[in-house]
Amino acid sequence: xxxxxxxxxxxxxxxxxxxxxxxxxxxxxxxxxxxxxxxxxxxxxxxxxxxxxxxxxxxxxxxxxxxxxxxxxxxxxxxxxxxxxxxxxxxxxxxxxxxxxxxxxxxxxxxxxxxxxxxxxxxxxxxxxxxxxxxxxxxxxxxxxxxxxxxxxxxxxxxxxxxxxxxxxxxxxxxxxxxxxxxxxxxxxxxxxxxxxxxxxxxxxxxxxxxxxxxxxxxxxxxxxxxxxxxxxxxxxxxxxxxxxxxxxxxxxxxxxxxxxxxxxxxxxxxxx
Amino acid sequence: xxxxxxxxxxxxxxxxxxxxxxxxxxxxxxxxxxxxxxxxxxxxxxxxxxxxxxxxxxxxxxxxxxxxxxxxxxxxxxxxxxxxxxxxxxxxxxxxxxxxxxxxxxxxxxxxxxxxxxxxxxxxxxxxxxxxxxxxxxxxxxxxxxxxxxxxxxxxxxxxxxxxxxxxxxxxxxxxxxxxxxxxxxxxxxxxxxxxxxxxxxxxxxxxxxxxxxxxxxxxxxxxxxxxxxxxxxxxxxxxxxxxxxxxxxxxxxxxxxxxxxxxxxxxxxxxxxxxxxxxxxxxxxxxxxxxxxxxxxxxxxxxxxxxxxxxxxxxxxxxxxxxxxxxxxxxxxxxxxxxxxxxxxxxxxxxxxxxxxxxxxxxxxxxxxxxxxxxxxxxxx
Ligand SMILES: Cc1ncc(COP(=O)(O)O)c(C=O)c1O
Numbered sequence: 001x002x003x004x005x006x007x008x009x010x011x012x013x014x015x016x017x018x019x020x021x022x023x024x025x026x027x028x029x030x031x032x033x034x035x036x037x038x039x040x041x042x043x044x045x046x047x048x049x050x051x052x053x054x055x056x057x058x059x060x061x062x063x064x065x066x067x068x069x070x071x072x073x074x075x076x077x078x079x080x081x082x083x084x085x086x087x088x089x090x091x092x093x094x095x096x097x098x099x100x101x102x103x104x105x106x107x108x109x110x111x112x113x114x115x116x117x118x119x120x121x122x123x124x125x126x127x128x129x130x131x132x133x134x135x136x137x138x139x140x141x142x143x144x145x146x147x148x149x150x151x152x153x154x155x156x157x158x159x160x161x162x163x164x165x166x167x168x169x170x171x172x173x174x175x176x177x178x179x180x181x182x183x184x185x186x187x188x189x190x191x192x193x194x195x196x197x198x199x200x201x202x203x204x205x206x207x208x209x210x211x212x213x214x215x216x217x218x219x220x221x222x223x224x225x226x227x228x229x230x231x232x233x234x235x236x237x238x239x240x241x242x243x244x245x246x247x248x249x250x251x252x253x254x255x256x257x258x259x260x261x262x263x264x265x266x267x268x269x270x271x272x273x
Numbered sequence: 274x275x276x277x278x279x280x281x282x283x284x285x286x287x288x289x290x291x292x293x294x295x296x297x298x299x300x301x302x303x304x305x306x307x308x309x310x311x312x313x314x315x316x317x318x319x320x321x322x323x324x325x326x327x328x329x330x331x332x333x334x335x336x337x338x339x340x341x342x343x344x345x346x347x348x349x350x351x352x353x354x355x356x357x358x359x360x361x362x363x364x365x366x367x368x369x370x371x372x373x374x375x376x377x378x379x380x381x382x383x384x385x386x387x388x389x390x391x392x393x394x395x396x397x398x399x400x401x402x403x404x405x406x407x408x409x410x411x412x413x414x415x416x417x418x419x420x421x422x423x424x425x426x427x428x429x430x431x432x433x434x435x436x437x438x439x440x441x442x443x444x445x446x447x448x449x450x451x452x453x454x455x456x457x458x459x460x461x462x463x464x465x466x467x468x469x470x471x472x473x474x475x476x477x478x479x480x481x482x483x484x485x486x487x488x489x490x491x492x493x494x495x496x497x498x499x500x501x502x503x504x505x506x507x508x509x510x511x512x513x514x515x516x517x518x519x520x521x522x523x524x525x526x527x528x529x530x531x532x533x534x535x536x537x538x539x540x541x542x543x544x545x546x547x548x549x550x551x552x553x554x555x556x557x558x559x560x561x562x563x564x565x566x567x568x569x570x571x572x573x574x575x576x577x578x579x580x581x582x583x584x585x586x587x588x589x590x591x592x593x594x595x596x597x598x599x600x601x602x603x604x605x606x607x608x609x610x611x612x613x614x615x616x617x618x619x620x621x622x623x624x625x626x627x628x629x630x631x632x633x634x635x636x637x638x639x640x641x642x643x644x645x646x647x648x649x650x651x652x653x654x655x
Contacts, residue, residue, distance in 0.1 A: 050377060059558075060559040061436065061441065061445055061545055061546075062559045062562050063292075063445050063448045063449060063452075063546075064292050064452065066449070074436075076577060077559065082557050083557050083558075084557070103585075106570075107544050108544045108545055108552075108554070108560070109288060109529040109558040110555060110558075111542075111543060111549075111558065112543060112554065112556075112557060112558030113557070113558065117471065117481075133293075134290050134292055134544075136289065136290070136292070136293050136296050137281065137289075137293075139289065139290055157292070158293060159292070159293045160294075161294060161295035161296070161297050161456070162293055162294075162296075162299075163297060166293075166296070166297075183453075184294055184452060184453055184454075184455065184456070185452055185453035186449045186452055186453065189500060190350070220547050232457075
C-alpha cells in the first residue's frame with residue numbers, strides 16, 4: 001500500500017462508504033445534451049440504482065471512443081451542446097440525484113477554458129470528479145492541482161500495459177476512484193470481458209485501497225457480475241457506457257435507461273460475490 | 274532545429290497527450306529511434322534504401338522561364354521525383370526499418386492526399402509488413418487514384434466516415450486502431466505531428482531534404498544560401514525537412530498554409546492528436562473543420578515545432594487561397610513542364626504573389642507530383 005490517505009473528497013468518501021456496506025458500485029454514463037430529456041435520463045438512472053453517474057461532455061474528436069459514444073457525441077454537438085451550456089442546464093435543474101456526478105471529457109475542453117475556469121465551472125454545476133482520458137500522468141499535474149483547488153477529484157486511468165512504476169504513481173494521484181481500463185482498445189460493446197481486467201484490478205489492489213472501477217466494454221448484466229465477483233475480475237464496481245447509450249440512440253427514453261440500469265443493479269446485487 | 278527535451282516540448286508546444294494505453298508505446302518508440310539513429314549500421318541501411326530504392330538524392334532544378342516571368346530566381350527541390358511521387362517516402366522508409374527493428378509485423382497509417390498512404394503501403398510491401406491505411410471518406414473520393422495504388426500494393430484502405438471525413442478523422446481512427454493493436458503494430462505517422470517522439474522523429478527522417486538542398490544550393494549559388502526557403506505546410510513535414518538544412522543560416526524560412534486550414538495564421542493553442550500546438554477550434558475547444566482544395570493540407574492543426582518557430586519568429590507562415598493555388602499549379606506546368614501536387618502549388622502560389630521577393634533567390638520545396646490531382650483539377654477548371 002502507498003500510505004493511507006484520509007483526506008477523501010466527496011466522491012471517494014461516498015464510494016468508500018458504499019463499498020464498506022458490502023455493495024458493488026455501479027456507474028452508468030450519460031452523454032450531456034444527447035437529447036432534450038438527458039437530465040431526466042440522468043435522474044432516472046441515478047434512481048434505478050447507480051452509485052455515481054458519469055456525464056460525458058461531448059468533444060469533436062473522441063479518440064478513445066468507439067462508434068456508440070462517437071455517435072452520441074456527434075448527435076449532442078449537432079443539437080448545439082456546449083460545455084458551459086450543458087453545465088448551466090445541470091446547475092439550473094438543481095437536481096439532487098443523491099449520488100455524485102463525474103464528468104468524462106477530453107483535455108482540450110479544459111485547456112481551452114483554462115484549468116481553473118473549467119474546474120470551477122464543474123464545481124458550480126455540482127460535479128464531484130473528472131476523467132480526462134487523453135491526459136497522462138506526465139501532462140496532468142497542472143490540471144490536478146487546479147481541480148483540487150476547486151474541489152474536483154481528478155480520476156486517473158490505468159491500462160493493462162501500464163508498467164508497475166507508472167501504476168504506482170497513478171494509484172497515488174488518482175482521486176475518487178482508480179479507473180481500470182478493462183482491455184487494450186476503445187470504448188464499445190463487447191462479447192466478453194477481457195482477462196486483462198482481472199489482472200489489472202489485482203495489480204491496483206496491491207498498491208492502494210482507493211476504489212477500483214472497471215470500464216470499457218462492460219455491456220451486459222453478466223459482464224458486470226463477472227467484473228465485480230471475486231471469482232472474476234474482483235473490482236469494486238463497473239462503468240457502463242456504450243450499452244446504455246445504444247438503447248438511447250435506438251430511441252429509448254429515460255424509462256428504458258432506468259430499466260437497463262435496474263437490471264445491472266439486480267444482477268450485481270444478487271450474483272456478484 | 275530544436276532538440277525536444279524529455280517532455281517532448283518545442284518551447285511550450287508538443288508533449289505527449291495520449292491515453293495511458295499508448296504511453297508505453299510512445300516511450301518505447303522514442304528509445305528505439307534514439308538507439309537506431311545513433312547506430313551507424315541503421316544509418317547506412319537507411320541511406321542505402323533512400324539511394325537505391327527511393328532514388329535520392331533528388332535534384333534541385335533552376336526554373337529559367339518561371340524566374341523570368343516572376344522576376345524572382347526560383348529553385349525547386351524536386352521531391353516530386355522520388356519513388357511514389359513525394360517527400361513522404363523519406364519518412365516512411367525510416368519508420369519501416371524501425372518497425373522491423375522493433376519486431377512489429379504490422380503498420381497502420383493515416384492519409385489525406387493518399388501520398389503518405391501510398392508511401393506506407395510501398396514500404397510495407399518492400400519489407401513484408403501488413404498494412405492498413407485510414408483515409409477520410411471525402412478523400413477516398415477525391416484521391417481515387419491513390420486509393421487504387423494502395424490496394425495494388427497490398428494495403429487495406431479503410432474509409433473513415435466520422436467527423437469531417439478528412440485527414441483529422443483519419444488520424445482519430447488510426448489512433449483508435451493503435452490503442453487496440455499497439456503490441457504488434459507500429460503507427461507510421463505521416464507528418465511532424467502527434468505525440469512525442471513523432472514530431473522530432475519525422476523531422477529527423479525528413480531532414481535529408483534540407484541537407485541535400487543546402488549542398489546543392491551552394492554548388493549552384495557559388496557557396497551562398499538562398500535568400501528565402503519556402504514550403505507548404507499541412508502537418509509540416511516537408512517544410513520541417515527543408516528548414517532543417519537552413520535554420521542556422523541567414524535564409525528566411527516561410528511556411529505556406531491553405532487559407533481554409535491556416536492553423537498558425539488563424540488558430541489558437543490547443544491539444545489534439547497527442548500534441549499541444551496551434552489549432553483551428555471554436556471558443557469551447559471543439560476542433561474546427563479545415564477546408565482546402567488539397568486533401569494533404571486539409572488539417573486543422575500543425576506540427577508543434579512550426580508553432581514554436583512561428584512564436585520565436587524564426588519562420589513565418591503565410592496563407593494562400595484555393596484560386597491562387599490553381600493558378601500556380603498551371604503556371605508551373607506551362608513555364609517549366611512540371612505538374613506538381615496541389616499541396617506543393619501552395620508554396621509556389623505565395624512566391625508568385627509576394628512582391629518583396631523580386632530580385633531575390635528563392636528555394637521552393639516541390640513536395641510532390643500532381644498525377645493524383647489531375648482529374649480533380651480538370652473538374653475544377655471545367
Ligand atoms: C505532396 C504533398 N505535399 C505536402 C503534404 C503535406 O504534408 P506535410 O505538411 O507534412 O509536408 C502532403 C500530404 O499529404 C503531400 O502529399
